[in-house]
Amino acid sequence: MNTIELNENINQYFEYIKSIYLSEFDKYISKDIKNTLLNISNVIELRDEMTYKVHVHDDRITFNLDLKKYIEENKLKDDKNLSDLSEDSKRYVKYVVDNENNVFELLKGNLLKSIILLFTKNRKDVVTLGTVEMICDRLKDKYNLPHLSIIPSKELKVAEEVGNIIGKDILIYCVVNRDIDLLSKTFDSYSNEMSYKTFTKNINSIYENYYKKIGKVYLPDSLYEYEKIDYKLDKYLENVKEEKNNDNVNKLNRLKSIKMSLASMYSHIIIYSAFEQRKLENSYNAINSILKNNRASDLIDEEYDKILAIENNSKGLINPIWNNFLNKPNDLSSQYFNYLVSTKIKDDVIEARLVSSDMIDKINKMDLSYGFICNPKDDAIINVSTTSFNYKLENGKYIIDNKNESFLQTPNMIISANIKQKKLSNLVLLDKNKVSVSGVFCFVDDELDNCSSYLKASVLAEDYNIPLIAVDLVNKKKISQKVAS
Secondary structure: EEEEEHHHHHHHHHHHHHHHHHOOOOOOOOOOHHHHHOOOOOEEEEEEEEEEEEOOOOEEEEEEEEHHHHHHHHOOOOOHHHHHHOOHHHHHHHHHHHOOHHHHHHHHHHHHHHHHHHHHOOOOHHHHHHHHHHHHHHHHHOOOOOOOOOOOHHHHHHHHHHHHHHHHHHHHHHHHHOHHHHHHHHOOOOOOOHHHHHHHHHHHHHHHHHOEOOOOOOOHHHEEEEHHHOOOOHHHHHHHHHHHHHHHHHHHHHHHHHHHHHHHOOOHHHHOHHHHHHHHHHHHHHHHHHHHHHHHHHHHHHHHHHHHHHHOOHHHHHHHHHHHHHHHHHHOOOOEEEEEOOOOOOOEEEEEEEEEOOOOOHOOOOOOOOEEEEEEEOOEEEEEEEOEEEEEEEEEEEEOOOOOOOOOOOHHHHHHHHHHOOOOOEEEEEEEHHHHEEEEEEEEEEOOOHHHHHHHHHHHHHHHHHOOOEEEOOEEEEEEEEHHH
16 A cells, blocks of 8 residues: 555544544533534655654644664664663564564554544643553444554553542543633542642653653663653642542532431321422432442532532422421410521521521530520521531522532431430521521520520620520520410
8 A cells, every 4th residue: 555545534534533532522522623623634754764753733643654674773772772771662662673564553653643633732731641552442342443552651650540530531521622821620629638730740740841852862772761750649648638538528418418407307298289299309319229239439429419419409399398497486375486596687699507496405605695486487498507607698699618518408407417416506598588496596595594595695686676585504494485465
């Protein structure tokens, strides 16, 4: 086959690789990148009189085909030049020499990687190079494509480590779309000490020191240099991986909390319509199937958006439980009570505590003196937790730093957790515009005339002309209900 025919066949092969690449990674590739790739054609250039070399340019791939000259110039048939090499490198040299009269074999072995490098650009970036190897291995295995990978790729190891941190889907998405900013942002979200920019600067400089010697030294020397490359992943990624592991633990705890919440919600199944019951069952089954997977901890990144979507889709089902559980504004006299109590009712977000008669016998110290009894309407509840958490309003949305717990937790779950903790530590965030106030609540542990919390609560009750509910912590019961005149 002459060079012209070979070039034509190779370009046809290029079109085949392009089609399966676009098909296999369709869910990752943006519309702009896809259009760019579709317009690439006839990019393979063969030069049969030039010493063997594979060169990926910005707009084409060049293959120099004189392999015999390459073997001679690099003294690959002289075994003494190979003595310091690893067995993998020696096998590669033997492979080259064995195909001295069949350069097409090497060309086929290098073509897949060269094409993916052309598609992804950024050819001196270690993470990109490693991800390209990852992509090549996937296509090679699935489509039985030739891919020369005799020497284990050190860059692949780097990409796998980064993929374990940010998620392999995010890694592939960023590389195929050349979106290094998103890759960097995602990586940095898991790292407080090592930024992605610093990490890649360090490892890319190591690769650059190796790359600039290619072609300037004999192949055995180049292979030896590659064997010595150490990207120092333990040094650069140890803390990042620890932070990532902590993040995964938080996500798994959140998953378990969602499952427990949905199970607790199911105990209130009678209050739901048939449609709501099916919705609750579907949510529980979906969460349970993820949690039952033996590889749940490995898959948590891939599944987490789905998990949060299931949780968010179930949010409306928690409101009826709270509405049925809390005492109504006209039902404040019962010795059995469940109140949401807040010391501040004028903030845009009301921080309330769930206080229940079930807690009184079992919690000696109440970290609450007095406050307003709040009655939430519809979807007033923004978030709940068995402990306190931080939050802020950003671009009209509440950013909640409560990664371990689901906002679907039922009142019974909160009460049980606080009893186990032996303290009133829960926090319920309420939307101010969806809350009414029906009374003032206080704990007393002394004679009323000497109890500061009772005296302050009395003033509020009079000012707002609302009932005052007092609970005696010593005798574990309500001691008064006074309606202001």
